[in-house]
Amino acid sequence: MIRHVVLFKLKEGFGPEHGKRLADALTxxxxxxxGLMVECExxxxxxxxxxxxxxxxxxxxxxxxxxxxxxxxxxxxxxLELIGELCSTRCAVDYEIKAG
Numbered sequence: 349m350i351r352h353v354v355l356f357k358l359k360e361g362f363g364p365e366h367g368k369r370l371a372d373a374l375t376x377x378x379x380x381x382x383g384l385m386v387e388c389e390x391x392x393x394x395x396x397x398x399x400x401x402x403x404x405x406x407x408x409x410x411x412x413x414x415x416x417x418x419x420x421x422x423x424x425x426x427x428l429e430l431i432g433e434l435c436s437t438r439c440a441v442d443y444e445i446k447a448g
Contacts, residue, residue: 349386349445350409355401357437366434367392367403373427374405380423384414401437408445415442 358366371390378388387408393400409415418424431438 350412350415350442351445352405352407352409352415352440352442354405354438354440356403356405356431356435358402358434359436362434364392364402370427370430370434371403373430377418377423377427378407381418381421384409384418384421386410401439412442 356367356370371392374390375388378385385407387406389406391404391406393402393404409418
C-alpha cells in the first residue's frame with residue numbers, strides 16, 4: 349500500500365471557500381477514478397499559522413502502479429487545472445505503508 353500526502357497553499361486573495369471547493373473536488377476523485385484510491389481524506393487548516401498550508405490531501409493506493417494510473421487519469425487532470433488556478437504551492441510525499 350502507498351500513502352500519498354499532498355499539502356496545498358492557496359494563492360493570495362483566495363480564502364477558505366476556495367479551499368473547500370478544492371477539497372470537495374479532491375474528495376470526489378475517490379469515486380471518479382475507477383477505484384484506484386483505497387482511502388481519501390481532505391482537511392482545511394484550522395490554525396492558519398505563518399508556515400501552515402491551507403489544505404491537506406491524504407490518500408492510500410494499493411500500489412505505485414495504481415498511483416501512477418491516478419496521476420494520468422482524466423478526472424485527476426481536471427482537478428490539476430483547478431489546483432493551478434487556486435494554489436501557489438504544493439508539496440507531496442509518497443511512502444510505502446508497512447504491514448503490522
